Amino acid sequence: MTLSSNPRDLSDLQGDANSQFKPNLRSRYRLDRAFELLTWLATLISLIVLVTLLFDVIGDGAGSLNWDFLTSPPSRRAARAGLWPALVGTVWLLGITAVVAFPIGVGSGIFLEEFAPDNWFTRLIEINVGNLAAVPSIVYGLLGLTVFVDILRPITGGTSVLAGGLTLALLILPIIIVSTREALRAVPSSLRQGGFALGATRWQVIRDLVFAQSLPGILTGTILALSRAIGETAPILVVGAAGYIAFTPPLSLEGLQSDFTALPIQIYVWISRAKKDFEPIAAGGIVVLLVVLLLMNTSAILLRNKFQNKKL
Amino acid sequence: MPLTDGPALKMEGVSVYYGAIPAVREVFLDIPAHKITAFIGPSGCGKSTVLRCFNRTNDLIPSAKVQGNVFFRGVNLYSKKVDPVEVRRRIGMVFQKPNPFPKSIYENIAFGARINGYQGNMDELVETSLRRAAIWDEVKDKLKNSGLSLSGGQQQRLCIARAIAIQPEVILMDEPCSALDPISTLRIEELMQELKEQYTIVIVTHNMQQASRVSDKTAFFNAEATDQGGKLGYLVEFNDTVTIFTNPKQDYTRDYVSGRFG
Ligand SMILES: Nc1ncnc2c1ncn2[C@@H]1O[C@H](COP(=O)(O)OP(=O)(O)OP(=O)(O)O)[C@@H](O)[C@H]1O
Ligand SMILES: [Mg+2]
Numbered sequence: 001m002t003l004s005s006n007p008r009d010l011s012d013l014q015g016d017a018n019s020q021f022k023p024n025l026r027s028r029y030r031l032d033r034a035f036e037l038l039t040w041l042a043t044l045i046s047l048i049v050l051v052t053l054l055f056d057v058i059g060d061g062a063g064s065l066n067w068d069f070l071t072s073p074p075s076r077r078a079a080r081a082g083l084w085p086a087l088v089g090t091v092w093l094l095g096i097t098a099v100v101a102f103p104i105g106v107g108s109g110i111f112l113e114e115f116a117p118d119n120w121f122t123r124l125i126e127i128n129v130g131n132l133a134a135v136p137s138i139v140y141g142l143l144g145l146t147v148f149v150d151i152l153r154p155i156t157g158g159t160s161v162l163a164g165g166l167t168l169a170l171l172i173l174p175i176i177i178v179s180t181r182e183a184l185r186a187v188p189s190s191l192r193q194g195g196f197a198l199g200a201t202r203w204q205v206i207r208d209l210v211f212a213q214s215l216p217g218i219l220t221g222t223i224l225a226l227s228r229a230i231g232e233t234a235p236i237l238v239v240g241a242a243g244y245i246a247f248t249p250p251l252s253l254e255g256l257q258s259d260f261t262a263l264p265i266q267i268y269v270w271i272s273r274a275k276k277d278f279e280p281i282a283a284g285g286i287v288v289l290l291v292v293l294l295l296m297n298t299s300a301i302l303l304r305n306k307f308q309n310k311k312l
Numbered sequence: 313m314p315l316t317d318g319p320a321l322k323m324e325g326v327s328v329y330y331g332a333i334p335a336v337r338e339v340f341l342d343i344p345a346h347k348i349t350a351f352i353g354p355s356g357c358g359k360s361t362v363l364r365c366f367n368r369t370n371d372l373i374p375s376a377k378v379q380g381n382v383f384f385r386g387v388n389l390y391s392k393k394v395d396p397v398e399v400r401r402r403i404g405m406v407f408q409k410p411n412p413f414p415k416s417i418y419e420n421i422a423f424g425a426r427i428n429g430y431q432g433n434m435d436e437l438v439e440t441s442l443r444r445a446a447i448w449d450e451v452k453d454k455l456k457n458s459g460l461s462l463s464g465g466q467q468q469r470l471c472i473a474r475a476i477a478i479q480p481e482v483i484l485m486d487e488p489c490s491a492l493d494p495i496s497t498l499r500i501e502e503l504m505q506e507l508k509e510q511y512t513i514v515i516v517t518h519n520m521q522q523a524s525r526v527s528d529k530t531a532f533f534n535a536e537a538t539d540q541g542g543k544l545g546y547l548v549e550f551n552d553t554v555t556i557f558t559n560p561k562q563d564y565t566r567d568y569v570s571g572r573f574g
Contacts, residue, residue: 118374190411194471196372198424198478199401208423213414 057290061283069284073246074266078277083285086266088248089161089241090230090292092255093262096165097172097229102222105173109180109218114206133174140171141238149239157257159240164260167235172225179221183214216304223300227293233264241265263289318386320345320482320512321366326380328361328370334538335361336545338380341531348508350523350553351516353533353568358545359516362533363484366514367403368396384482401428404475408487410467412459412474417442417451420459420470424478437477445473446503465496472503476511483507485515489522501526520569523553530556532565 072082144167
């Protein structure tokens with residue numbers, strides 16, 4: 001076996017000639033680049049759609065955005081219309097939804113993942129929870145109408161912000177349950193073993209080790225679910241969100257039973273008006289909705305980072 | 313005070329099943345107090361399985377079933393009256409892969425003490441535990457840092473400190489040095505020599521030199537083929553380490569410890 005006198009490259013080295021490997025590097029790299037290009041293209045397309053949408057909406061709505069718009073009640077005259085009741089209604093809804101859905105969803109997730117025995121019954125529940133996440137939101141609206149508006153009228157006061165919030169909570173429960181379970185499952189078993197080996201009970205292991213470790217994941221899932229709830233129109237329309245409300249639900253227990261409207265409803269009502277001059281304020285409403293979403297997601301990310309850092 | 317006479321741990325006809333499949337059959341074993349006992353044997357012969365019987369961590373594996381009796385200073389660990397959580401407080405465990413909690417170094421030590429209702433001075437406990445595990449000097453200035461920020465060898469010593477912080481009487485170690493470099497390994501071996509004054513230690517190891525260096529007693533496990541085509545672990549020979557390594561009764565053992573296995 002002889003070496004060429006001055007090898008520059010690995011392929012200059014002899015002795016590899018009758019190898020059974022055909023590296024074919026050039027075409028492998030070509031494939032690599034082609035795939036990179038494709039993924040880049042996919043990103044670009046979604047980016048273009050998003051940016052166009054944002055520009056369109058902001059272009060239309062920026063003119064109507066001002067302090068009065070935020071703090072006035074709606075009006076039949078577009079120039080005087082505002083979305084204060086809708087904004088407050090949305091915050092109310094979100095608050096109720098979060099307070100109800102978070103503990104129940106996380107609790108069920110923990111039970112199913114950590115405590116429930118593995119038998120046909122729990123597997124049935126598991127499959128159903130997965131399916132529930134895919135049920136169209138209008139169906140939850142109908143459920144809410146029957147259960148919260150009619151059957152529980154003495155508590156919810158019929159078509160009220162409470163009935164709306166509870167309906168949205170139902171809607172996002174499966175999402176929270178599924179993401180809680182996923183977050184718990186991602187906790188390495190060595191952590192649990194370490195805890196048990198020190199004489200911790202199951203509850204101590206879950207509370208101090210597993211839950212602390214999975215909280216960021218659970219929070220992320222909850223925030224995504226709440227973001228979905230904030231944009232829902234159909235289910236709260238069904239449980240009776242009003243299109244025209246001139247007052248805001250008072251911040252009190254009685255306020256829970258008050259009539260309400262929400263941002264997506266208000267926007268929908270404005271868009272469906274025949275008069276052209278409502279178009280800009282509808283766009284303005286959309287901008288406000290987007291900002292609320294953005295604020296929510298940002299605070300969620302900050303919250304999550306805080307927990308994540310604490311754990312390190 | 314732990315008894316010095318009589319075995320610290322005793323196994324009487326212990327068999328372990330995973331589901332319907334037997335993994336280990338009929339182990340009889342007396343583990344002396346304040347000594348280091350090594351478990352050696354080829355992979356899959358059930359060393360970890362047997363070790364887990366001592367602190368009832370097999371209970372955490374849903375399919376695992378333990379038959380026979382395990383005694384800790386005369387108390388049957390598998391009797392109905394014995395609570396596995398209490399067993400694990402008295403019989404600590406160190407795992408193959410260091411698994412510090414994602415908490416501060418301080419909290420890693422304090423956690424076990426707190427959940428077990430420790431009444432004494434926590435700062436003192438943390439310091440003595442870390443000192444005893446020979447890691448105090450390396451971490452004393454950064455007790456607030458994450459336990460995960462330490463090197464693998466330091467993490468393992470942190471886990472040992474964590475185990476001794478709840479003042480167990482026995483420490484079970486499942487290949488504690490398999491992920492460590494020779495220097496960290498040596499430190500942990502020295503540490504074990506110091507710890508055996510106070511604790512009874514059982515260590516699983518694949519390192520023959522380690523077994524012969526640190527242990528007083530050695531148990532050699534092997535696996536035999538079963539009719540169903542699986543492997544069934546059993547205890548081949550248990551004796552003083554010197555005897556196992558120089559003058560074993562079984563040819564199997566001689567072949568294994570001299571590296572002529574298989
Ligand atoms: N959780 C489990 N579920 C099912 N079978 C298991 C489980 N743990 C161990 N086994 C089986 O029990 C047998 C003994 O395994 P064990 O882990 O005790 O061996 P080991 O001697 O510790 O091996 P190693 O030296 O590789 O760690 C193996 O055949 C293994 O497949
Ligand atoms: Mg093992």
